[in-house]
Amino acid sequence: MSYEVKHAALLKWVHETAELTQPDAIHWCDGSQAEYDQLMAQMVEIGMATALKKRPNSFLFRSDPSDVARVEARTFISTTNKADAGPTNNWIAPDLLKATMTDLYWGCMKGRTMYVIPFSMGPLDSPIAAIGVELSDSPYVVCNMRIMTRMGKTVIEKLGDTGRFFPAVHSIGSPCDDTTINQVWPCAEIDHKYISHFPEEGLIWSYGSGYGGNALLGKKCLALRIASATGKREGWMAEHMLILRLTNPAGRQYHIAAAFPSACGKTNLAMITPTIPGWKAECIGDDIAWMKPGPDGRLYAINPEAGFFGVAPGTSYATNPMAMETMKENSIFTNTALTDDGDVWWEGIDGAPPAHVIDWKGRDWTPASKDLAAHANSRFTAPATQCPIIARDWENPLGVPIDIFIFGGRRASVVPLVTESFNWDHGVFMGATAASETTAANIGAVGNLRRDPFAMMPFCGYNMGDYFQHWFDMGDTLGSNAPKVFYVNWFRKNTAGKWLWPGYGENSRVLKWMCERLDGTAGAVETPIGFVPTEADIDLNGLDWPIDRLQEVLKVDAPAWLPEVPDIAKFFSQFGDRLPARLTAQLDALAARLKAS
Numbered sequence: 001m002s003y004e005v006k007h008a009a010l011l012k013w014v015h016e017t018a019e020l021t022q023p024d025a026i027h028w029c030d031g032s033q034a035e036y037d038q039l040m041a042q043m044v045e046i047g048m049a050t051a052l053k054k055r056p057n058s059f060l061f062r063s064d065p066s067d068v069a070r071v072e073a074r075t076f077i078s079t080t081n082k083a084d085a086g087p088t089n090n091w092i093a094p095d096l097l098k099a100t101m102t103d104l105y106w107g108c109m110k111g112r113t114m115y116v117i118p119f120s121m122g123p124l125d126s127p128i129a130a131i132g133v134e135l136s137d138s139p140y141v142v143c144n145m146r147i148m149t150r151m152g153k154t155v156i157e158k159l160g161d162t163g164r165f166f167p168a169v170h171s172i173g174s175p176c177d178d179t180t181i182n183q184v185w186p187c188a189e190i191d192h193k194y195i196s197h198f199p200e201e202g203l204i205w206s207y208g209s210g211y212g213g214n215a216l217l218g219k220k221c222l223a224l225r226i227a228s229a230t231g232k233r234e235g236w237m238a239e240h241m242l243i244l245r246l247t248n249p250a251g252r253q254y255h256i257a258a259a260f261p262s263a264c265g266k267t268n269l270a271m272i273t274p275t276i277p278g279w280k281a282e283c284i285g286d287d288i289a290w291m292k293p294g295p296d297g298r299l300y301a302i303n304p305e306a307g308f309f310g311v312a313p314g315t316s317y318a319t320n321p322m323a324m325e326t327m328k329e330n331s332i333f334t335n336t337a338l339t340d341d342g343d344v345w346w347e348g349i350d351g352a353p354p355a356h357v358i359d360w361k362g363r364d365w366t367p368a369s370k371d372l373a374a375h376a377n378s379r380f381t382a383p384a385t386q387c388p389i390i391a392r393d394w395e396n397p398l399g400v401p402i403d404i405f406i407f408g409g410r411r412a413s414v415v416p417l418v419t420e421s422f423n424w425d426h427g428v429f430m431g432a433t434a435a436s437e438t439t440a441a442n443i444g445a446v447g448n449l450r451r452d453p454f455a456m457m458p459f460c461g462y463n464m465g466d467y468f469q470h471w472f473d474m475g476d477t478l479g480s481n482a483p484k485v486f487y488v489n490w491f492r493k494n495t496a497g498k499w500l501w502p503g504y505g506e507n508s509r510v511l512k513w514m515c516e517r518l519d520g521t522a523g524a525v526e527t528p529i530g531f532v533p534t535e536a537d538i539d540l541n542g543l544d545w546p547i548d549r550l551q552e553v554l555k556v557d558a559p560a561w562l563p564e565v566p567d568i569a570k571f572f573s574q575f576g577d578r579l580p581a582r583l584t585a586q587l588d589a590l591a592a593r594l595k596a597s
């Protein structure tokens with residue numbers, strides 16, 4: 001151990017976990033570059049990682065083809081009472097789940113090293129931050145956690161003798177023995193994978209997967225599932241939101257937090273390059289926001305993460321130049337393709353496809369191949385500090401005051417480009433009814449419409465009905481300081497299947513309208529679903545886009561909206577008496593407005 005640990009409860013838990021899992025060695029991570037380099041060198045040596053000739057200090061990993069995404073069907077919220085996990089979470093009683101997992105954990109790290117990974121979600125000196133400690137038998141997890149969190153010795157120092165930490169156990173679920181020694185990405189079969197959360201204790205147990213949110217336990221497990229339940233108890237919010245600062249030509253700053261389901265362009269919006277002259281965007285975070293009311297009564301947000309774990313396919317200099325710059329060096333790539341000259345490649349990256357690459361399964365691939373070269377959920381892990389537009393003060397321990405919340409999803413029809421809520425309760429209704437067509441970020445069918453309230457469906461660590469109530473309670477606390485709420489849909493198409501809005505940097509025009517609504521300087525029309533701009537209200541200067549498409553993307557089609565009402569009612573009915581009456585009132589009011597229109 002390269003530092004002294006005096007925290008008795010931490011030492012005891014590490015010792016007990018090692019007794020159970022039986023690793024050959026225990027390594028307390030110090031978070032240094034030397035440690036990272038050494039682990040990477042070991043992984044290159046055994047063929048698990050490939051050093052990329054074209055990107056300094058960057059590496060490519062290929063996972064087992066069965067271990068490529070979050071496994072929602074194997075993700076559990078284990079509360080004493082099933083009703084407290086709610087109808088949208090998988091539930092197993094804590095005693096039973098712990099007994100099952102204890103059997104699986106027994107001896108599961110034999111032949112491997114158990115890494116102790118102390119990490120902080122948020123700047124170490126932030127009153128909004130929290131500390132976790134992950135015990136993992138995956139060196140890949142250690143290296144990713146070093147990018148994604150503040151990790152190592154400084155965290156142990158901050159913890160002192162008695163500091164609060166969230167314990168998180170992770171095992172890939174495959175002891176190193178004669179049968180597994182040559183596997184570069186060992187993991188357990190699907191029925192043995194468990195991504196388990198015990199929100200009443202603030203405890204995480206993960207088994208069987210080495211990929212992304214299943215294994216980097218600071219991210220979805222702690223910063224969303226456990227933190228959302230903790231925030232409910234303690235009066236703060238953990239949300240699946242990017243954080244972005246916009247500055248107008250007069251120097252006025254606006255802070256925006258936006259929630260979209262996985263793979264709906266959150267990272268692109270977080271790093272937007274505005275096309276409107278004089279408007280500047282800075283990134284503060286791309287996936288998670290922790291928010292607490294500040295002394296002035298406003299809501300302050302920090303990004304608890306220190307890096308980006310972004311979806312690679314579709315990312316290019318055309319769609320997200322800032323992300324491309326961010327991952328030029330010191331980055332990890334997982335399940336992308338490898339070019340012959342030692343760089344990464346994926347579908348949608350700039351330029352013509354290379355004549356030959358090694359695909360994510362390690363096979364030869366040419367443009368004639370019928371399979372994708374990069375897995376649809378292949379990822380880059382890159383340090384936030386390398387983002388050219390990261391806000392200078394993105395690590396301000398006090399966070400930034402949020403002015404605007406945006407919800408949204410991917411809808412080919414019905415939902416207009418942007419809608420402003422009538423008031424806070426209506427904004428909560430918009431968040432609670434958000435829906436999106438599914439993508440490859442989770443295992444399951446692609447292209448189905450699913451309601452994904454607040455983009456938190458897979459990430460809410462307690463009964464979602466209670467979560468809706470928490471949003472109303474936070475609004476009551478914030479009163480007139482509550483952010484204004486908007487709903488967007490960048491993905492509407494016409495009947496010929498053509499995009500009705502150009503998206504990407506042009507989305508700054510929609511953001512500008514929101515800021516002006518805040519200042520009371522932009523117009524809108526009142527419709528049954530909220531305030532919607534006309535094409536005259538949005539700054540279209542310099543935008544070369546057919547006017548009929550603009551009119552169509554803003555159109556509110558009341559008859560097309562009507563079927564949403566019973567669909568929402570059905571969705572709400574699953575929450576029974578945990579559904580806040582204020583949401584039912586919103587649905588009734590929407591139905592009445594649609595019928596009257």
Ligand code: OXD
Nearest residue numbers: 213261262263287441
């Ligand atoms: C993510 C996700 O990885 O939401 O951020 O799936």
Ligand code: MN
Nearest residue numbers: 240261262287
């Ligand atoms: Mn996410």
